[in-house]
Amino acid sequence: MTIEKALADKALTLKISGRIDSKTAPELEKTVQDALDSITCLVFDFDDVVYISSAGLRILLIAQKKMNSRGEMKVINVNNDIMEIFEVTGFTDILTIG
Amino acid sequence: MKELDIEALVDNLPEVLAFVDKQLEAADCSMKIQMQIDLAVEEIFVNIANYAYDPETGPATLRVEVKPDGSAVIITFIDHGIPYDPLAKADPDITLGVEQREIGGLGIFLVKKNMDDIRYEYLNGSNILTIIKRLSS
Numbered sequence: 640m641t642i643e644k645a646l647a648d649k650a651l652t653l654k655i656s657g658r659i660d661s662k663t664a665p666e667l668e669k670t671v672q673d674a675l676d677s678i679t680c681l682v683f684d685f686d687d688v689v690y691i692s693s694a695g696l697r698i699l700l701i702a703q704k705k706m707n708s709r710g711e712m713k714v715i716n717v718n719n720d721i722m723e724i725f726e727v728t729g730f731t732d733i734l735t736i737g
Numbered sequence: 738m739k740e741l742d743i744e745a746l747v748d749n750l751p752e753v754l755a756f757v758d759k760q761l762e763a764a765d766c767s768m769k770i771q772m773q774i775d776l777a778v779e780e781i782f783v784n785i786a787n788y789a790y791d792p793e794t795g796p797a798t799l800r801v802e803v804k805p806d807g808s809a810v811i812i813t814f815i816d817h818g819i820p821y822d823p824l825a826k827a828d829p830d831i832t833l834g835v836e837q838r839e840i841g842g843l844g845i846f847l848v849k850k851n852m853d854d855i856r857y858e859y860l861n862g863s864n865i866l867t868i869i870k871r872l873s874s
Contacts (some may be wrong), residue, residue: 661747661750662747694844
């Protein structure tokens, strides 16, 4: 997994590539936690994400809870396989996907 | 039937998934089903790594068997840690809003949703968890 960060004012975009699994998730969690207090908009670009396990879902949920009180959060460019995981877990109802 | 004996550590997850994927690729498994199986394998293996021998670590054995007619794959996980039936845990309520949603509990839920059958038994000091996934629709 690789994470490309793009910060514009208080909007952070994280372009993630590869697999978000139990081994790689801690790096993503740290990136998100370090940024959360200073931003009002968080975008996860999932264009090159090929896999997400519950370890990754957990981070999205933590981030969404935090961003609800600070501004907005979006997950963009979600492919069909990842979308199915979001649907099965009810994440389509709690995340802004588009 | 292929078997892998490995130390149950999260750091060994890539090796575990590579072992499983090799058998699935040999069985011409679709990418979508392979991802669903990878998810299940990850959740179960990581559970063993995090809890079975806590605070120590210990071994896990994986057996992967593709039925001769290619219709299904059967994956068995064996550890010798504390007795733990992951199926006994209640499913998370996935209809709750974001504020009420609990962090965690989604892993085994994903296994249940994506596999066709799951069986747990505790036998002779071992946790034995078996997942079955049909490969052909």
